[in-house]
Amino acid sequence: MNRTEREAAVRRILDQTPPQVPADLYEDVLRRGGRMLRRRTAARRVLWLVLFAAAVAFTVWALTVRPWVEPPSQTTPPLSGW
Template identity: 75%
Template sequence: MNRAEREAAARRILEQAAPQVPAGLYDEAVRRGGRMLRRRALARRTLWLLLCAAVLAFTVWALTVRPWVEPPSQTTPQVTDW
């Protein structure tokens, strides 16, 4: 199929009448789109809640354990002057 044939085929397709859209298609698309948006919003809120809970848990753990402090020595130093 050369360029002229492709252009003629495209013109024939564009000149045809548009097909009829089913009656409830728009309403169904709006309903599904709204449901999809609500699910995404719920997922986003859930992930933010989990992130905040993880940050809070880490903060409580860090304040309780204090991993930045050097642990006390388990052995005593040798006594040299008796």
Template identity: 65%
Template sequence: MLEQAPPPVPPGLYADAVRRGGRLLRRRALALRLFWLLAGAATVALTVWALTTRPWAEPPSVTTPPLTGW
């Protein structure tokens, strides 16, 4: 098998590979930009929500404590 000549390569193979590779790189770059855009929007939304609702603060009591010792 190693002593035989390599099979001929189709003439348009290199051009097809370059075209597909470029398309793959453009799609990957677009997906990465979209990911970072969505991650940034989610961070801004979470920050705005946390600043407006204050989930770390204790909610006000809905009942009054019992009065003793009157």
């Protein structure tokens, strides 16, 4: 099929009348789309809540454990009584 045949085929398809859409399709699409938006919004809120809870848990852990402080040395005895 060369270019002119393809163009003619496309013109024939475009000249045809569009197919009839069922009347209740619009209501179904609105209902499903609304449901998808509500689910997406709920999932996004849950994700932010989990992220916030993880940040709070990490902050509490870091403040109680203090991993940046060097642990006391266990190899040499403390110098006292000099």
